[in-house]
Amino acid sequence: MDKRKRNRNRIKSQYSKFIVTLVILLNILFTVIVLFIFAKTGTEPSTLIGAWFSFTTVELWSLSRIKKKKIEKEIHEIKSQNDEYQGG
Template identity: 40%
Template sequence: MRMTKSERRRYIRHRKKMERMALRAAEKKEKVSGQFMNRVVIAMILAAFIFTVVMIFVFVRTGSEPSTLIENVFRFLSVEGGAMALIKSVKTVTRKRSDRESEIQHENEPEQCEEE
């Protein structure tokens, strides 16, 4: 038995809807909580604060500061923060791009109608 055009459209819409639901469920299942990066940023800020306090005590006690150590610690923290910012921005851009691509209707697919 052949399907009419409207039945075919309904069938295709239903199949696409089921595929999207399965894809979302799979993404949710594999998704990490997203809190890891926030925890790393908090840890970096705490490390910088603690390091600064310790270096002030060292300076008060000895009268000189280890400038190379201070320079390298803050360079490491800034590079780490920059790398995390780059990762976050790339994820955001690719997510927006994939959302736009999923919204584009291909030429060989039937039109999406509101009739049910």
């Protein structure tokens, strides 16, 4: 059972790394496309740029908060197990 939990955690860890990598690649692609459009038309889609980077920033921020909460929960569980082991 413990082995399954470790495998599940490993997959979830890979998932968050995939999301971060995907967001970075999409931001690079978006920037290249916007620069291309700007070179062709001479106008900058400032609202679209603001919305896109706001969206991706919130997504990464939310992912980091989820990861932080999971780490805090694991630390709390380890501390409580140690307290029970030490009889405290």
